[in-house]
Amino acid sequence: xIAAVQRMPAEVLFVVFTRTAFLAALVVLLAIVSxxxxxxxxxxxxxxQAALQFLMASGLTLVVLTGGIDLSIGAVLGLGACxxxxxxxxxxxxxxxxxxxxxxxxxxxxxxxxxxxxxxPAFIATYGMLWVAHGLGYVFMKGEVIHGFPAAFRTxxxxxxxxxxxxxxxxxxxxxxxxxxxxxxxxxxxxxxxGGNAVAAKLSGMPTKRFLVTVYALSGxxxxxxxxxxxxRVNAADSGTGEELLLTAIAAVCLGGTSLFGGAGGVVGTxxxxxxxxxxxxxxxxxxxxxxxxxxxxxVIVILAVLADVSFKRRMQ
Amino acid sequence: MTAAARALRxxxxxxxxxxxxxxxxxLLAAGFALAHPEFLxxxxxxxIALQCAALIIVSLGMTLVILTEGIDLSAGAVLGLCGVxxxxxxxxxxxxxxxIGAAVLIGxxxxxxxxxxxxxxxxPPFxxxxxxxxxxxxxxxxxxxxxxxxxxxxxxRWFNEGDLAGVPVPIxxxxxxxxxxxxxxxxxxxxxxxxxxxxNRRALELAGVRVRAWLVAVYxxxxxxxxxxxxxxxxxxxAAHPTIAIGLEFDAIAAVIxxxxxxxxxxxxxxxxxxxxxxxxxxxxxxxxxxxxxxxQVAVVGLVIVSAxxxxxxxxxx
Numbered sequence: 001x002i003a004a005v006q007r008m009p010a011e012v013l014f015v016v017f018t019r020t021a022f023l024a025a026l027v028v029l030l031a032i033v034s035x036x037x038x039x040x041x042x043x044x045x046x047x048x049q050a051a052l053q054f055l056m057a058s059g060l061t062l063v064v065l066t067g068g069i070d071l072s073i074g075a076v077l078g079l080g081a082c083x084x085x086x087x088x089x090x091x092x093x094x095x096x097x098x099x100x101x102x103x104x105x106x107x108x109x110x111x112x113x114x115x116x117x118x119x120x121p122a123f124i125a126t127y128g129m130l131w132v133a134h135g136l137g138y139v140f141m142k143g144e145v146i147h148g149f150p151a152a153f154r155t156x157x158x159x160x161x162x163x164x165x166x167x168x169x170x171x172x173x174x175x176x177x178x179x180x181x182x183x184x185x186x187x188x189x190x191x192x193x194x195g196g197n198a199v200a201a202k203l204s205g206m207p208t209k210r211f212l213v214t215v216y217a218l219s220g221x222x223x224x225x226x227x228x229x230x231x232x233r234v235n236a237a238d239s240g241t242g243e244e245l246l247l248t249a250i251a252a253v254c255l256g257g258t259s260l261f262g263g264a265g266g267v268v269g270t271x272x273x274x275x276x277x278x279x280x281x282x283x284x285x286x287x288x289x290x291x292x293x294x295x296x297x298x299x300v301i302v303i304l305a306v307l308a309d310v311s312f313k314r315r316m317q
Numbered sequence: 318m319t320a321a322a323r324a325l326r327x328x329x330x331x332x333x334x335x336x337x338x339x340x341x342x343x344l345l346a347a348g349f350a351l352a353h354p355e356f357l358x359x360x361x362x363x364x365i366a367l368q369c370a371a372l373i374i375v376s377l378g379m380t381l382v383i384l385t386e387g388i389d390l391s392a393g394a395v396l397g398l399c400g401v402x403x404x405x406x407x408x409x410x411x412x413x414x415x416x417i418g419a420a421v422l423i424g425x426x427x428x429x430x431x432x433x434x435x436x437x438x439x440x441p442p443f444x445x446x447x448x449x450x451x452x453x454x455x456x457x458x459x460x461x462x463x464x465x466x467x468x469x470x471x472x473x474r475w476f477n478e479g480d481l482a483g484v485p486v487p488i489x490x491x492x493x494x495x496x497x498x499x500x501x502x503x504x505x506x507x508x509x510x511x512x513x514x515x516x517n518r519r520a521l522e523l524a525g526v527r528v529r530a531w532l533v534a535v536y537x538x539x540x541x542x543x544x545x546x547x548x549x550x551x552x553x554x555x556a557a558h559p560t561i562a563i564g565l566e567f568d569a570i571a572a573v574i575x576x577x578x579x580x581x582x583x584x585x586x587x588x589x590x591x592x593x594x595x596x597x598x599x600x601x602x603x604x605x606x607x608x609x610x611x612x613x614q615v616a617v618v619g620l621v622i623v624s625a626x627x628x629x630x631x632x633x634x635x
Binding site: 134254314 | 388390434438439440441443444445447448449450451452454455456458459462463564567570571574580610612613614615616617618619620622623626627630631
């Protein structure tokens with residue numbers, strides 16, 4: 001126990017150090033490569049991109065803290081985007097938002113129930129949900145693209161308050177709320193306990209099953225909400241929306257230093273991870289590297305980030 | 318039991334106590350047979366056999382990986398990359414052996430990467446294979462610019478349409494690879510270690526077995542099978558497409574779990590997987606036959622499989 005506590009700071013230090021170094025190196029490199037990089041316009045683009053990725057990765061962070069995983073978030077984001085787009089394009093913004101968030105909640109609740117009450121491994125349950133949600137989005141859209149949303153709705157993704165993009169404000173708000181929830185509430189502390197030692201958490205009287213369902217539900221709702229922000233930003237939705245975002249979200253969580261074994265990490269790390277990934281994507285765009293390479297970069301980053309953390313932890317032992 | 322009877326029984330001694338897949342298969346077969354007269358026709362049955370050959374081949378590798386308490390989410394993307402590389406080499410007038418060699422090499426290398434990161438670095442299998450999935454998928458898209466590779470020489474179609482002594486090549490390949498995997502799993506040290514790694518890895522390590530190296534071999538074998546399956550799929554489409562097998566890993570994982578192989582304690586085996594893959598293939602074929610649109614198929618297949626896995630989990634807990 002004491003050894004574990006003493007070991008923690010070194011691990012946290014390692015994560016903070018490597019990520020800060022990576023972030024700094026990236027900024028310096030991009031500033032040298034492109035004179036356009038440090039302009040206000042580009043910073044707005046980077047921050048908005050980071051905020052979009054964070055919306056999706058924030059819920060996932062909570063799931064990963066419990067030692068679980070949610071592979072369905074990309075598809076749930078897509079389903080939310082499709083349902084939302086359908087209603088919003090036909091004039092009812094409120095209905096669209098409700099349908100999207102409702103779908104996200106339903107998917108999340110099913111995920112949570114399968115994991116907590118049925119006892120299916122998280123990556124199987126949520127991987128199945130990936131195909132169910134993707135299929136339903138596909139059924140709803142029938143291969144079509146819905147575009148052209150009312151200006152009021154588009155503010156959600158493309159608007160500004162002063163010089164700050166609305167998604168950045170939303171992302172910052174969610175970051176603060178989740179950070180407070182994680183560190184100051186019983187629910188938040190319980191997530192770390194479940195991830196650290198699920199049996200001990202249960203024996204100490206925590207309603208672990210109920211909390212697990214809540215976490216997956218939250219992940220689903222946040223993913224669907226991210227879907228609304230995405231379609232408000234790009235002004236269009238199709239059944240493929242969000243498909244490529246799963247790997248990015250997982251990369252953001254891993255880069256943020258949240259342990260895939262559960263019990264350690266947090267949303268602040270994920271926010272920094274999202275920022276790094278947004279810079280990587282931005283840099284690739286500025287160097288006109290084909291978008292096909294982005295999944296490659298995400299795959300390599302996921303593997304390297306986890307590899308670094310796991311190796312460091314081993315060396316400490 | 319007499320010696321003769323025992324010898325006769327031996328190959329079936331590993332048939333597990335009917336997994337959930339057997340009930341699902343019976344239910345689906347009965348349902349579709351009633352719903353559509355065509356379902357039980359010889360033509361449709363041979364269609365199902367041809368369609369599930371690639372799935373069974375990939376599922377065999379997946380079974381071994383899952384027996385070691387792992388998972389391979391990269392199988393579909395790696396299969397796609399192998400097909401694309403073979404297609405590109407053939408389309409630019411490379412010889413067939415070179416193209417086949419290159420595809421096999423890529424499958425094995427991808428598998429070794431998965432295995433090494435899982436075994437030596439101690440990373441969770443689903444994150445490793447998800448990363449490799451991204452990398453393989455991206456490379457396949459970059460190589461083809463997202464398009465199909467067409468203009469393959471007619472020789473390629475042998476992998477799907479050819480036959481030896483009247484047996485179609487995909488069926489033959491499937492049977493041969495099943496037999497190979499059966500021998501590896503039940504008659505060699507490799508197979509015993511596969512079960513033991515899932516059962517009690519620590520004990521195996523303490524017994525002086527080089528567990529890490531064997532684990533790499535398991536993932537490499539899965540990569541090899543994905544490469545071999547890519548020949549059949551490419552031949553069937555007569556073109557190589559980078560996303561041809563995206564989602565195939567889901568069918569394979571479903572086949573394995575429905576077949577009674579569990580993620581814990583190294584329980585299960587390839588007979589169950591065979592039944593599981595047949596159930597998945599019958600489900601897809603039947604839905605096509607009764608005219609369910611492809612949009613609905615994705616959702617229904619996901620739903621049926623998740624429900625079946627959930628029921629199985631509940632049944633095993635009871």
